Amino acid sequence: MSNEIWVLAEHQDGKVKGITFELLSGGVEFSKKTGQKVAALLLGYGLEEATKGLLPFADKIYLLEHPLLSPYTSDAYESALLPLLKDHQPSIFLGGATSIGKDLFPRLAMRLETGYTPDCTELSVDEEGRLTAKRPLFGGKVFAEMVFSGARPQMATVRNHTFLIHENLGKSAEVLSLPIQLDPSSIKKKVIKVEKSPGERVDITEADIVVAAGRGIKGPENFKIIEELANVLNASVGTTRAVVDEGWRDLKDQIGKSGKNISARLYMAFGISGAIHHVLGIGTCKTIVAVDTDPNALIFNYADYGIVGDLFQIVPALTEELKKILASEG
């Protein structure tokens, strides 16, 4: 029985994703209380760079390398992880609330007959290593604090930006390369293509800063002023359901109940009235700025800073102001 804290590492093009560093930072924080070791589970093929990236963030790296593990499928990951989880019985197993974590964890938890809390926005442990997870329900209208019964591991997927990344954890992980046997016939589905969205921006769920416009932008062509602001801030661009339903922006940019929940450090909403569908998706953002012409717009109830004004005036001026300041700081 290993009694460890495990984190499922996600990586893309050799680089470990931010969410993984966040979870490891959180795990190390927990381990100070519980004395447990923190391990990253790294699955895939051709993992040198990712392994290197993880070294300072964990006590151990369990390395599972096999051609069938790249690209990710729940089938292959499950086959590789199940025996390991049964053997080691880690105390805690964390993953990102991502297209991988949310895809894989329900299957593992079902098979292991253990507890799983998806999409958490806060986690804590006590000295015994018992996890308390907080997660939004009803799109964020209420939150639930949840605890686990005796079964191990305690599994949770966690939203981006729930933990801060600590660059100096003082770790140098021991890398344990594990033998792995995968039966190709157990892998039923096959990824034939991964289509990347055009542009350089990261997904709005992963972005540090998100700038968004609603119907107040009046037309798809006007998004260019939002894009320019996003360029200056290295931000991603989001939008509302109404705009997506008009066909002005792609569905992947939609924030809110039928779209994505974001947890950005800074969220700026321009010409967004603040319909319940939308604001449910921004509840866990750290700082929220709202700009709208209507002084009674509901969005101001959710914002930290508000300006009653015309986005067509404010957005370009804001872009210029930020350019000036960021340039002066080099």
Next chain:
Amino acid sequence: MALDFTFTEEQEFFRQTIRDTVNRMIMPRVKELDEKEEFPWDLWREFAALGYLGLRHEEKYGGMGTDTITQMIFYEELARGSCGFFMSVTMQILMGTYFIGRFGNEEIKQRILVPAIKGEKIGTICFTEDQSGSDLAGTRTLATKVDGGWRINGRKQWITNGPIADFATVMATIDPKLGLKGLNFFLVERKTKDRDGFVSGQRLHKLGSRCSVTGELVFDNVFIPDENFLGEEIGKGVQYAGEILNEVRVMTGMSALAIAKEAMEDARQYANNRIAFGNPISKYQLIREKFAKFWAWYEAARTFLYKCAWMIQNNLPCINECMLAKYHATEMCMYAVEEAMRIYGGNAFCTEYPVQRYWRDAKFLLYGGGTHEVLCDYLGRVYCKG
């Protein structure tokens, strides 16, 4: 259990379905429909394709043959959307096709009712003239018996769907001297190359319900064949009018409920968010009183209207009840839209907020199905007589 106010699970499901349909199809377009002031043909076709125009007609003509309560649930939910569209739809479902469904021969039903239920032909009913509206005895449009049919002469005003109507159920007198006893209904179609019929006169521009088109129909010595006489015998028109008006009044009351509720729901949200003197204005007693009064009157109006629907469904005599319920619901609605305007303060006066639209749309309820002055005069007279 003799007294039961609950809707069945099935009725609740029906309501939810209509609500959802209205939310998806109509709600996103309400502002546009009001501003354009044009009949929304695309929406009409889309809506007709779902089959709702046959709600109260027999299944063999493509209808659904639903009961009165189901129809009233439909009206209440439909009226939450565009009031103008509601008027066009209810004209088609109820008034515009009622007598054709009831008295039309098989050929007429196949030729007119079937396509009307599909939304391919537009129907209307004609009561009002320049000198008569609530005063039906003042009807001057004349039907003269001729060999093999009738000749219709006159002008009808305030005709919902008039400018686009393909067929009309026309109230005409066979002799003005007979007063109410001279009134009868006739089916008249629009004039074409091959057929005599009515032509459109002037179109009206309205304060509210603006996407339903309203205008004048002109009958210039129009010949119609005998089978276009709608009724069992001559002289019963006023009795028939009374029978349809029960349904029309309760239906109108349903739209009053819907408009009032929409206006006050918006006002509630506004009052909870609008800050004045450091508080949301819903914290102030003068504002709260408006909601309390509305709530009481609304609940009473709704209960009364559904009682009327139940009476119609069970063939109980209810002419007075339907008048009272329509009167009460409409006055409640007037209160609601007026107070909602006040809750919005100065913002009520700009068209960015929908509250002014509720106010404009609601005004028609005071005249549709008889002015409140005439209605009250009648009801007061009945009451005093004891």
Next chain:
Amino acid sequence: MEIFVLVKQVPDPEATVKIKTDTELEIENKYFTNFFDEIAIEEALRLKEKFGGKVTVLTADPKRVDALRRGISMGADEAIQIADPALEGSDPFAIARVLAAYLKDKPFDLILAGRQAMDDDSGIVGIALAEALNLPHVHSIIGLEVDISRKEAKVIREVENGKEHLICPLPALFTCQKGLNTPRIPLVMNVMKAMKAQIKKLDLVSLGIEASKVGSPAIQAKVIRYLPPPKRPPVKMIKEEFPDNVRTLVRLLREDAKVI
């Protein structure tokens, strides 16, 4: 094709949800068919229209059947409710076990579900059911093309900043995401049919499941406390004229919030 669709009636996004006690919620009685489930129903109906077969809507909600009626009103052929009072308070894994018990000996080509239910937003039941039935699954699909002769499906699923194209053999379970289709608005004729539809009700005994396997005794991760959303400080409105307001905003974001 034989298709089962998992459906559920959930509180409308507009419904208020209040915390009654630490472990009890009070939910306003405004429900609708889960948005993503309707997308699943629509997709099933389109496949049926293309390939023939049968669409069955299935719920394990012991209380509400409106999602089943919604399914029928859209065009589904049959509605089944697993309606045992013991299901009350079950976690998603227990629901998945119950559904698996029902489905394990049924013939089907495809199970469709919503990406998640808009109540607890877990996104577990569909995927856990696939595990229980030992089926492949694809989560959050936005594209589906079935090749009936090869018994497989080409599926597109949404991932961060892109789309994943997969081939998955059938039978399989897919959870549906917005973008896959636009659900139809039911015809009144079908609405009437749905109002009168017979809904087949099953209890746990008929499925051979012990009551201890469901409900609160079976929960592995339980709620100890409901909490309101974290309170945000009151908004600071920047009331200066343009362009001073923009400068102030930038200053506040840098010095006050320290986010730039």
